[in-house]
Amino acid sequence: MATNTRTLGARRPIGEAGWGWTLGAGIVSLIYFFPVLWIILTAFKTHNDALAVPPVWFFTPTLENFVQVFSRAYSVGSEAIDTGFARYFFNSVFISGAVGPDRDRDRHGRGLRLLALPAEGQRHLPLRHPLDPHDAGDRRHHPDLPDVPGHRLGGHLRRHHHALHGVQPAVHDLDDEELLRRAQPGRRGRGRMDGSSEGACSSGSACRRCWPASPPPPCSASS
Amino acid sequence: VFFRVCLPQVLAGIAATAVFGIILTWNEFLFALLLSGAETRTIPVAMYQTIGGDIGVRWGLLAAIETLFLVPVIVFVFLLQNHLLRGVTFGTIKR
Numbered sequence: 001m002a003t004n005t006r007t008l009g010a011r012r013p014i015g016e017a018g019w020g021w022t023l024g025a026g027i028v029s030l031i032y033f034f035p036v037l038w039i040i041l042t043a044f045k046t047h048n049d050a051l052a053v054p055p056v057w058f059f060t061p062t063l064e065n066f067v068q069v070f071s072r073a074y075s076v077g078s079e080a081i082d083t084g085f086a087r088y089f090f091n092s093v094f095i096s097g098a099v100g101p102d103r104d105r106d107r108h109g110r111g112l113r114l115l116a117l118p119a120e121g122q123r124h125l126p127l128r129h130p131l132d133p134h135d136a137g138d139r140r141h142h143p144d145l146p147d148v149p150g151h152r153l154g155g156h157l158r159r160h161h162h163a164l165h166g167v168q169p170a171v172h173d174l175d176d177e178e179l180l181r182r183a184q185p186g187r188r189g190r191g192r193m194d195g196s197s198e199g200a201c202s203s204g205s206a207c208r209r210c211w212p213a214s215p216p217p218p219c220s221a222s223s
Numbered sequence: 224v225f226f227r228v229c230l231p232q233v234l235a236g237i238a239a240t241a242v243f244g245i246i247l248t249w250n251e252f253l254f255a256l257l258l259s260g261a262e263t264r265t266i267p268v269a270m271y272q273t274i275g276g277d278i279g280v281r282w283g284l285l286a287a288i289e290t291l292f293l294v295p296v297i298v299f300v301f302l303l304q305n306h307l308l309r310g311v312t313f314g315t316i317k318r
Contacts, residue, residue, distance in 0.1 A: 042282055043287040047281065083269075085266075087264075089266060091263055092249060092265045097245075
């Protein structure tokens, strides 16, 4: 019971891990972070303090370097001019965010198309029913899982359970009527990934042949 | 169906992929050096061109650029850290 109610992402208090482990992790973290810390400290030093040997640990912080990032003189005695850093910064943000509009496919950028790729994949997945005999089992009453809706982001255990049984769209939280209503427009038989169909209903609506274990809705085709 | 069912399921993976992709392109240097011009220069290239001058390497200036360069990635990772952890560790924990 305790393992079911405890979420995987929950943080344990320090005392539970032990002070030794906590101290060790802190020391290792400090060693890893030290170069970054040194860079940040150097950014607030003057030129002489940055080059001082032995290194200066206690100094008067200055923002001179940050001012020179945006505007500085390129030779001794000349006037300070704009360095163009803001433009370079924008260029980096732009490159990281999106490449540009892909007008052949749609009006979204390629970066947005990258985000849309999982949706493209979902369209080719078979839509399964929790009571379907071809399915791996009824997930709604699995004894080891808490009754948490799978579409909630906190449902670690349920999605882990999906990973063990293959990719499963979270249709098990919907009732039969809603499932059928949503499945009808794009449904072709059993919706295999290779595009073929198995026992497709020629009328285009879901009937007993399409949904063997669900309550049969009215079917217009004679089957 | 996509926004209520599919998207929440893949959100952790999308977040992890986005973080790794952005970090990769944010640090990219070689292509930016070879292909960019004066108007299309990125920060790593500008940082490289800061090195040198009449008084040697200006370590303070370089460190200041580096500090500013770190801020967006750190903010982005902190915003997505919950999704990132779930995306990276997804499928690796067996009860």
